[in-house]
Amino acid sequence: MATIRDVANKAGVSIGVVSRAFNNYPDINVKTRQRVFEVAKELNYSPNLAAKNLSSKKQTAIGLIASGIFTENKKDTVSYDIFKGVYTAVEETGYELSIYFIDSLKQEQKSYVQFCRERKIGGTILQGIRTDDSYFKEMMDTNIPCVLVDIGTELDNRLIGSVSIDNFSATREAALYLLNRNHRDIVVVAGTEETYVNYERFEGTRNAFQTFDLQLTDNDIIHADFSEEKAYAMTKTYLERKQPSAFLCYSDLMAYGVMRAVKEAGLQIPEDVSIIGFDDLIISDYTHPRLTTVRQDFMEIGRQSAKLLQKLMENNETERHVYVPHQFMDRNSVKTLPPYDVSNQSS
Numbered sequence: 282m283a284t285i286r287d288v289a290n291k292a293g294v295s296i297g298v299v300s301r302a303f304n305n306y307p308d309i310n311v312k313t314r315q316r317v318f319e320v321a322k323e324l325n326y327s328p329n330l331a332a333k334n335l336s337s338k339k340q341t342a343i344g345l346i347a348s349g350i351f352t353e354n355k356k357d358t359v360s361y362d363i364f365k366g367v368y369t370a371v372e373e374t375g376y377e378l379s380i381y382f383i384d385s386l387k388q389e390q391k392s393y394v395q396f397c398r399e400r401k402i403g404g405t406i407l408q409g410i411r412t413d414d415s416y417f418k419e420m421m422d423t424n425i426p427c428v429l430v431d432i433g434t435e436l437d438n439r440l441i442g443s444v445s446i447d448n449f450s451a452t453r454e455a456a457l458y459l460l461n462r463n464h465r466d467i468v469v470v471a472g473t474e475e476t477y478v479n480y481e482r483f484e485g486t487r488n489a490f491q492t493f494d495l496q497l498t499d500n501d502i503i504h505a506d507f508s509e510e511k512a513y514a515m516t517k518t519y520l521e522r523k524q525p526s527a528f529l530c531y532s533d534l535m536a537y538g539v540m541r542a543v544k545e546a547g548l549q550i551p552e553d554v555s556i557i558g559f560d561d562l563i564i565s566d567y568t569h570p571r572l573t574t575v576r577q578d579f580m581e582i583g584r585q586s587a588k589l590l591q592k593l594m595e596n597n598e599t600e601r602h603v604y605v606p607h608q609f610m611d612r613n614s615v616k617t618l619p620p621y622d623v624s625n626q627s628s
Contacts, residue, residue, distance in 0.1 A: 283324035292320040303375070342377045343590060344405035346393050348414075356509070356564050357534055359579050363408055363430060366583020374591060392416045394423055404594040406430060406586045413475050426593040428586045432477045439601065442593055444586045446607040448478050451575045452485030452531070454609055455557050458573075459527050460493050463618035464555060468519065469497065470530040470539055472507040482531045482559070505535050512538030520546045526555060526618060533558040533565050533574055540568065540614075551616035561610050570613035581605050 289296045294313065302309050302317040320326075345367055347360060364380075371378045381396050393416045397405055404426035410417050412432060420427060421434070421441065429443040459467055469486055472479040490497055503519060505512035512535035516528070520542060528543075530536040536558030543554050550556055550570055558565060561576035585603045592599040 283321075283326040285326070287324055288317065288321050288326050291324065292317050342379055342400060342402045343371055343587065343594075344379045344381060344397055344400065344402040346381045346383065346396065346405055346407050346410065348383050348409040348411070356537065356562055358562060359560065360409065362579035363583035363586075366580040366585075367406060367587045368583075369580070370584045370587035370591075376587075376591065393420045394425070397425055404428075404590045406590055407432065408583075408586075411473075411475055412477060426590060428590040428593070430582060430586055433481070433602075440593055442589045442599075442601040442603070444582055444589060444603045444605065445478070446575075446577050446582070447604050448481035449485040449488070451607045451609075452482040452529075452559070453489045454485075455559065455575055456486045456489035456529055457492065458609070458611075459529060459555065459557065459615065460489060460495075462555075462615060463620055464527040465495065466525040467501065467527045467529055468525045469502045470512055470516070470528055470535045471502055471504050472531045472535070474504060476507075479531060486529065505538070507532045507534060509534040509538040512536075513542050514538075516542035517545065520548075524548070524554065527615070528554065528556045530556065530558050533560040533562045533572065536572055536574070537564075537568070540572075551614050555615040557615060561608075565610075566612075568614075572610075573612045573614045574610050576608040576610050578605055578607075 285296055285299050289299045292299065294317065298309065298313065299317050299321075302314045303321075345364070347364075368378060379400050379402060381393070393405065393407070396402070402425070405420070406428045407417065407420065408430040410429075410432065421438075424440060426440045427442075429441070431445045431448075432443060433445075434441055434443060456467075469483070471483060487497055503512070503515045505515055512530070516539045528536070528539045530539055536556055539556055540550060543550055543556070548554050556572065558572045558574035559577075561574045565572040565574050582605050585605055589599065589601075589603055593601075
C-alpha cells in the first residue's frame with residue numbers, strides 16, 4: 282500500500298506539500314496540487330482521513346445534523362434534496378462530511394456538540410431542528426461554526442449563519458394571489474407553531490391580509506404540523522361546518538391532505554374550493570388538478586448552506602444570511618372569483 286512518502290517522492294515534493302495539498306491549503310500552487318493528486322491516484326494512495334483531522338490545524342470535517350427525515354410520507358423528498366446539495370458542495374472542496382440523523386422530539390442520546398467534538402468536526406449544518414430543542418440552544422453557545430437551514434437567529438455571532446428562501450415574501454405573494462382573485466373566505470393551513478418557517482409564513486400571510494384591510498382570526502387557521510394526514514383530518518372536520526373559498530397551505534404535503542378531504546366532501550377543485558401549497562414537491566405537478574404552489578430549490582439551499590459554512594470556517598468575511606430565490610408556480614388549483622362586493626360584508 283502506497284504511503285504519503287511514496288507520493289512525495291514520485292511527485293518530487295516534500296511530505297508537507299502532499300499533506301497541505303490534501304488539506305486544501307491555499308498556498309499550494311494549482312499545478313503542484315494537481316500533480317500530487319495525479320500521482321496519488323496512480324499509486325492508489327488514500328490519506329488517513331481520521332488522522333488528518335486529528336493532526337491538521339485546519340479541521341476539514343463538516344457535520345450535517347438533520348431531524349425529521351424518518352417520515353413515513355414517501356412524497357416528502359425535502360431532506361433528500363438538501364442532502365444532495367450539501368454533498369455536492371462538500372465534494373467540490375475536499376472537505377469531509379459526517380451525517381447525524383436524529384429526532385428533535387426524542388433526542389436523548391447525544392448532544393450535537395458532543396457529536397462534533399468526538400469527530401473533530403470543524404463546522405456543522407443544522408437542518409429540520411426545532412428551536413426549542415435544548416441541544417440546539419447548547420450548539421448556539423459554542424465556538425463551532427454553524428449554518429442553520431430554515432432557522433432564523435438574532436444572535437450577533439459571526440460563526441453562525443443561515444440559509445433559506447424569503448419565507449415572509451413568498452407566503453405574502455401566495456396570499457396576495459388569492460386576495461387579488463377576490464377570495465376573502467380563506468383558511469390558513471399552518472405548520473408546527475414552534476418552527477421559524479411557520480412564524481415567517483404566518484407573518485407574510487397576515488401582512489397580505491392587512492394590505493386588504495382584513496384580519497386573520499383563530500377560526501381561519503388550522504394547525505396541522507406539516508402533516509398530510511393531520512391536514513386531511515382537520516380539513517374534513519372543518520368542512521362539516523363551513524365551506525371556505527380557498528385553503529392557503531404552508532406545505533405541499535398538507536395541501537395533498539386538504540385536496541383529499543375536499544374531494545371526499547363532494548367538492549370540486551378549483552370550481553368549489555381553491556388550494557395553494559408551498560414547496561413544489563415533485564408530485565405537485567401531477568396532482569389533479571395540478572397544484573398552485575411556491576417552489577423552493579432545496580438542492581440549492583443545501584449547496585449554499587455548505588458553501589456558507591466553509592466561508593465561516595475559513596474566517597472569510599461574508600453575509601451571514603443567504604436567501605435562495607423562490608418561484609411562484611401558477612397552475613390549476615385556484616379559481617378567480619367574481620369581483621368582491623364590499624356591501625355584502627356588512628349584510
